[in-house]
Amino acid sequence: MKKKLRIYFLPFMAFIVLLLIWAAAAHFSDWNAHIFPGPLQVAKSMWELTSDGTLLKHAAASLFRVTLGFYLAIILGIPLGIFMGRWETARIILNPLIQFLRPISPLAWIPISMLLFGIGDIPAVFLIFLASFFPLTVSTAAAVIAINPVYFHVAANFNFSKYEVVSKIIIPAMLPAAITALRITITIAWLVVVAAEMLAVTSGLGYLILDSRNALRMDYVMDGMIVIGLIGLLLDFVMMQLSKIKSVFWGTLSK
Template sequence: MTVQQTSTLTPTRGAPAQATPSRRRRRAYAELTLISLVVGISAWWLVVALHLANPVLLPPPPTVVRSMVEMLIEGTLLIHVAVSLARAVGGFLLATVIGVPLGIFMGRSARIHAIIDPWVELLRPVPPIAMLPLVVLWFGIGEESKLVVVFYGAIFPILINTIHGVRTVDNTLIRAARALGASGRQIFYLVVLPAAVPSVVTGLRLGAGMAIFVLVAAELLGSTAGLGWLIMDSREHFFTDRIMVGIVALGLVGYCINRSLLGLERKLVRWRPAQE
């Protein structure tokens, strides 16, 4: 009797080992990321040290770090980051609020898709920079114009990926839900939306990247602060170290936004591992 009880309890000890491969993958990913950064920065430093590039045009990493620390102590870098982040997030959120619901409607309704899709395909290839003259004429050079330019750059990836996510839901899941007696509304909320979330989040990540990308152009419109303005102003004064600081700050802002969206994906779709 005692032997039987022991044999039934022993399998539970092996349960924690199931998480080991996942932890190993995360550790390996972190190690590869660190190695990549070290190799890249070392190569940059080596190029300057061997005089393969003019240090005035390509400042070495210590010079850039020193300038970044100085700007952090002065508080100017944080101001530029805060201003740019507000503009990028504002345009991105506006694109999300409009792009995701519109993409769902277009994905679910062939008529709505037929009405709106021609305009999407007409405007999508036009780069945001080409829209700057009209945006200035319509909205001036204030914050509204910057918001519009960022919105224009971010909405199309969000819209297209949302449509794709809704349209490519596995019909087997829908038929199974109908067989179980689910209503159309239940199928939409319990089957279509969860299945479309990975594609929607991918669109959000692409849209966030485009928002950062377009931000530099948007901050050419009468700005006196922001990372894009910092880069352009430093170029006029030939402060290449500060140009690099602005570029690094933009990259870090984009990286943080992307990691936040990956975390959102993991919470919304626990059954599907998020892509790094």
């Protein structure tokens, strides 16, 4: 009971302290309230944006782009990671190319994505895909390489097909590392979509923040920032719950 109280009470108190510091800073600041709004003003403006549906529209647009780009990265990156981790020749061929492209910031691709796809959802989805694809591929390959070889020897003794090796050995053994990679990557994807929306689209939380800044509505800017943080917290919570599923941890990833 005390442990649960600490888990929920201490973070709650941290948020309260942050709000108090924010309120005090806004109250004693020399800046105008329109430039540095306090918590109450931001809460009021958030209610306005929520009531007229503006906030929901922009949040839904951002979530759509993240979901689509992240899903594409999963269905392409994880199978490629399994392929590279299981077959050394594939790893020798593909790893240098991936390691060359991986350090390039997704934001550096913005001019190219806008040139190729124009203005709209596709450039943002493409950037989210890039931000998610490389970490997922590399993490999956590393997890497959780390699987205890004993499992593959047993599979060979029982004449497992390639499909059975993947479905009964590789996927269950790599799940812990894969879920951890998903948890990290979804945060990266969420960061990228906000930046991409400031340049390539006319909707989404990133666009809301940029448009509000141009209109000197700093309360709306902070509303967008708060919603970004809340959605990020929710996504991280979902991934953390997935990592706690007991059926995930059936084997060891160490040799």
